[in-house]
Amino acid sequence: MDCCSQPGLLPVDQAIRQMRDAITPVSTTEKISLANALDRILSEPIYSALNVPGNNNSAMDGYALRHQDISTETPLTIIGQSLAGHPFKGRVNQGECVRIMTGAVIPEGADTVVMQENVRAHNEFIQIHKPPKPGENIRYAGEDIAIDSLVFQQGKRISPVDIGMLSSLGIAEVCVFKRIKVAVLSTGDELKPLTEKLQAGDIYDSNRPTLIALLSRLNVEVIDLGCIADNPEKIAAAFTTAIEQADVVISSGGVSVGDADYTKDILETLGKINFWKVAMKPGKPFAFGALQKQNATSAKGWFFGLPGNPVSAVVTYHQLVLPALRHLAGEIFDAAPAINVCTQSNLKKQPGRTDYQRGQLRLENGESHVITTGSQSSGVLSSVVQANCYIVVEQERGAVTAGEKVNVVLFDKFLT
Numbered sequence: 001m002d003c004c005s006q007p008g009l010l011p012v013d014q015a016i017r018q019m020r021d022a023i024t025p026v027s028t029t030e031k032i033s034l035a036n037a038l039d040r041i042l043s044e045p046i047y048s049a050l051n052v053p054g055n056n057n058s059a060m061d062g063y064a065l066r067h068q069d070i071s072t073e074t075p076l077t078i079i080g081q082s083l084a085g086h087p088f089k090g091r092v093n094q095g096e097c098v099r100i101m102t103g104a105v106i107p108e109g110a111d112t113v114v115m116q117e118n119v120r121a122h123n124e125f126i127q128i129h130k131p132p133k134p135g136e137n138i139r140y141a142g143e144d145i146a147i148d149s150l151v152f153q154q155g156k157r158i159s160p161v162d163i164g165m166l167s168s169l170g171i172a173e174v175c176v177f178k179r180i181k182v183a184v185l186s187t188g189d190e191l192k193p194l195t196e197k198l199q200a201g202d203i204y205d206s207n208r209p210t211l212i213a214l215l216s217r218l219n220v221e222v223i224d225l226g227c228i229a230d231n232p233e234k235i236a237a238a239f240t241t242a243i244e245q246a247d248v249v250i251s252s253g254g255v256s257v258g259d260a261d262y263t264k265d266i267l268e269t270l271g272k273i274n275f276w277k278v279a280m281k282p283g284k285p286f287a288f289g290a291l292q293k294q295n296a297t298s299a300k301g302w303f304f305g306l307p308g309n310p311v312s313a314v315v316t317y318h319q320l321v322l323p324a325l326r327h328l329a330g331e332i333f334d335a336a337p338a339i340n341v342c343t344q345s346n347l348k349k350q351p352g353r354t355d356y357q358r359g360q361l362r363l364e365n366g367e368s369h370v371i372t373t374g375s376q377s378s379g380v381l382s383s384v385v386q387a388n389c390y391i392v393v394e395q396e397r398g399a400v401t402a403g404e405k406v407n408v409v410l411f412d413k414f415l416t
Contacts, residue, residue, distance in 0.1 A: 058138065081100065336409050
């Protein structure tokens with residue numbers, strides 16, 4: 001039997017569901033300025049206190065008029081102009097029009113705007129040679145956002161364009177959930193910081209810098225606890241310190257079955273491990289559980305133990321830890337959609353685990369297809385660097401032949 005098919009591996013969807021069921025989202029809130037709100041999570045819904053746009057306004061440069069006065073034979077008299085920020089203060093009556101610019105308020109009495117390209121102007125008169133339809137080229141008050149309408153739900157992550165939307169509503173402050181604190185550490189005698197020269201058997205610690213960078217996309221507060229040697233006492237002390245400072249502890253390495261993989265045993269003395277093997281590739285050895293805070297009998301934090309191989313660490317973080325952290329932070333979100341396309345590469349696969357192979361989704365001659373980025377070894381980080389998507393091969397599916405359909409999930413802003 002292939003090792004991927006061994007019993008006791010938790011399917012990916014069940015692992016995600018168990019973590020969501022176990023974790024209660026944060027409830028502490030704060031009010032912050034809109035300038036500091038990017039990627040924060042709204043703690044209450046937002047309703048509009050005004051119409052956007054606030055008035056009927058012109059969608060084109062042209063002339064505002066009464067549609068009933070339109071005639072290709074009879075000229076209209078220009079009685080003034082309406083500019084953005086400087087509306088015409090009078091009324092448009094029979095046989096009259098007002099020169100108007102894009103965004104300017106529609107004058108009282110006018111109900112249509114004719115584009116300047118469809119008009120011949122001479123002195124104070126215009127002659128229309130291509131009549132507009134009734135109401136043409138007018139943007140109506142509240143057309144974008146109506147007063148009292150719901151703009152954003154609680155749990156919305158604020159994006160750059162959301163900042164623009166809120167600004168258009170005159171909202172200078174928003175109520176958000178407090179940022180969660182995440183402590184990050186690596187374990188392993190072979191890991192060395194970037195400032196040291198490598199000796200025989202050493203490697204640079206790439207997982208911790210990667211995780212810290214990935215977490216920055218979430219706008220969480222990161223606590224860097226460095227690299228911890230393969231020593232049970234030091235690892236236990238690091239976890240105890242971490243959980244007192246943070247809501248979440250993420251470690252990489254030490255959750256496999258090697259003689260020096262102490263993390264799982266230590267965690268069982270400091271809290272409770274919910275599960276530690278997931279039916280996914282890369283990343284089978286993955287631990288999730290709760291850690292008890294010593295200074296508060298009822299308070300606890302959460303632990304995520306990632307594999308030591310760099311690709312495994314990235315994929316388990318992105319597919320398992322990230323949804324859990326977004327849920328903990330109070331965000332309401334949907335899973336990334338998958339698209340079904342043909343693969344132009346043969347894909348090696350054994351039934352038993354969901355495989356997140358790294359690929360490039362391409363569009364050629366109007367057709368989408370995907371190719372592999374090459375070696376899918378869990379130690380080849382370039383397979384992720386060169387990719388723009390996952391090729392998600394289902395748990396019970398075997399090898400895939402070029403030309404077959406596969407599910408593809410594009411990388412999102414939390415990874416690239």
